Amino acid sequence: MFKTYQLERKRRFRFWRVFWVVLAVYILLILFGVLAYYFTPATDKNVKVSINNMFSTRHIISQVISFLFIVFYYYFTLNIFYRLMQQKKAFIHYLKTCVIIFFVLIAYYVFSWLCLTEKKDMEKLTFGLMVFSYTIATFLYIGFSLLVSYFFFLWDERKQRKVLEEQKMQLEVEKSTANFNFLKAQINPHFLHNTLNFLYAKSLPYSEELSEGILTLSDIMRYALSEGNAKDGKAPLKDEIEHVRNVIKINQLRFSNKLNVQFDVEGVVNGAMIIPFVLITLVENAFKHGDLKSTDDPIDIKLKIESNKLYFYCRNRKKSGPKELSTGIGLENIKKRLDLAYGNDYLFNVKDEADFYTTELTIYKL
Numbered sequence: 384m385f386k387t388y389q390l391e392r393k394r395r396f397r398f399w400r401v402f403w404v405v406l407a408v409y410i411l412l413i414l415f416g417v418l419a420y421y422f423t424p425a426t427d428k429n430v431k432v433s434i435n436n437m438f439s440t441r442h443i444i445s446q447v448i449s450f451l452f453i454v455f456y457y458y459f460t461l462n463i464f465y466r467l468m469q470q471k472k473a474f475i476h477y478l479k480t481c482v483i484i485f486f487v488l489i490a491y492y493v494f495s496w497l498c499l500t501e502k503k504d505m506e507k508l509t510f511g512l513m514v515f516s517y518t519i520a521t522f523l524y525i526g527f528s529l530l531v532s533y534f535f536f537l538w539d540e541r542k543q544r545k546v547l548e549e550q551k552m553q554l555e556v557e558k559s560t561a562n563f564n565f566l567k568a569q570i571n572p573h574f575l576h577n578t579l580n581f582l583y584a585k586s587l588p589y590s591e592e593l594s595e596g597i598l599t600l601s602d603i604m605r606y607a608l609s610e611g612n613a614k615d616g617k618a619p620l621k622d623e624i625e626h627v628r629n630v631i632k633i634n635q636l637r638f639s640n641k642l643n644v645q646f647d648v649e650g651v652v653n654g655a656m657i658i659p660f661v662l663i664t665l666v667e668n669a670f671k672h673g674d675l676k677s678t679d680d681p682i683d684i685k686l687k688i689e690s691n692k693l694y695f696y697c698r699n700r701k702k703s704g705p706k707e708l709s710t711g712i713g714l715e716n717i718k719k720r721l722d723l724a725y726g727n728d729y730l731f732n733v734k735d736e737a738d739f740y741t742t743e744l745t746i747y748k749l
Contacts, residue, residue, distance in 0.1 A: 395535065396461040398454075405454050445495070452491055457528060460484060464532035481525055488524060492517050554723060596636040603629050616724060620655035620693075620749070624648060624686065627666050634670055643681035650688030655749050657693065658724045662686070664713050665697045665742045672740060673699030680739075688749075695744040721746075 467476055496513075579601040586594040606626045627646065635642050669682050680700040687694045714733065721729050721744075728748045734741040 395465045395539075396458060398458050401458045401461070402454050405450065405457065409450055449495070456487075456524065460525075460528040461532050461535075464529055465536055468532060468536040477529075484525055484528075485521060488521050489517075492520075557719065558723060592636065596633060599629050599633045599636070603633065616658055617656040618659040620657045620688070621652045623657055623659060623662055624652060626659075626663055627684070630663060630666060630670075634675070638675065642675045643678055644675075644684070645681050646684040646686075648686045650686075652688055655688060655691070655693070657746070657749060658720055661717055661720065661744070662695055664717055665695070665744070668713060668742070669697050669699040669740070672701060674702045691749050693744070693746040693749055696741070697743075698739060698741040700739055 463480055464477075467480065579597055582597050586597055603626065606622065606629075631642075631644055631646060635644070666684060669684070673682050674680070675682070677700050682699045683696070685694075685696040718731060721731060725746055725748070728746065730743075730745040730747075732741075732743045734743075
């Protein structure tokens with residue numbers, strides 16, 4: 384499975400990226416001012432005085448404070464607007480945010496005017512001109528943040544759609560391959576199923592236990608090969624449970640009914656549907672790797688249905704001595720099939736301890 388492209392980030396715009404972008408803009412503006420100065424006629428004394436003021440201590444401190452404010456302003460506003468777009472918030476949320484930003488900018492303007500502006504510069508501006516200039520600046524500040532946030536939001540949405548489409552195509556390919564392999568694998572099992580029916584008929588006069596084992600195995604094969612047991616990729620849960628009981632039964636016959644296995648079903652099963660062969664794979668895994676004859680620790684299998692929710696639990700003590708090799712392909716295939724069928728509406732946990740092996744499956748919406 385591909386890893387889903389993550390748009391949910393605490394901060395879409397990183398601080399240092401904003402810092403360096405704003406710094407680059409500041410440097411470009413300074414270079415533009417210097418070039419403008421050199422192309423200005425030298426006889427203009429007002430321009431010379433203005434240039435000299437640019438290098439005064441007060442002006443430099445003012446520019447540093449202004450630079451830091453703009454960095455933090457864009458860092459917070461870009462991320463806030465981006466998050467609002469990402470969460471598809473209503474217009475009222477944008478309005479509230481803009482009002483808060485408006486008062487923050489007003490506070491900065493007042494501070495800048497009272498603490499950073501020289502008196503002779505104050506005298507040049509009338510009250511009306513000052514209000515007009517600050518109003519225009521406020522609209523530009525807020526509008527630019529909204530525009531940049533919206534641009535990156537559309538950009539990320541497009542990237543996410545592209546990744547999701549690639550995932551969907553890959554899943555369709557995997558599904559088609561799995562269906563093809565399943566159909567291809569039915570050729571020989573059909574022959575085996577017919578042979579088992581023949582052997583069952585022949586064994587009836589000789590051994591009741593043998594004939595029962597053949598009949599159980601035949602039922603298992605019939606369920607595995609049934610073309611009508613799955614609807615929309617799912618089978619009746621009651622059939623899946625019966626399949627699990629048959630697998631337990633055939634294993635009991637193999638070991639003369641000496642296996643210690645507990646299988647409990649709780650809740651209303653009729654009408655519930657599930658993707659086939661998931662539960663049985665977990666049970667077969669317990670029989671393959673478990674201590675089948677432990678009296679103190681039986682293979683414990685539980686199935687509970689409640690309000691269209693399924694909980695399955697399988698726990699076994701590991702067998703001592705040589706262990707059978709396991710590729711883990713079975714569990715990996717289960718996870719892929721669960722992803723395809725249930726998306727985020729399931730939880731599958733595997734607990735591999737020193738002495739015990741436990742699998743738990745919860746499907747929230749059958």
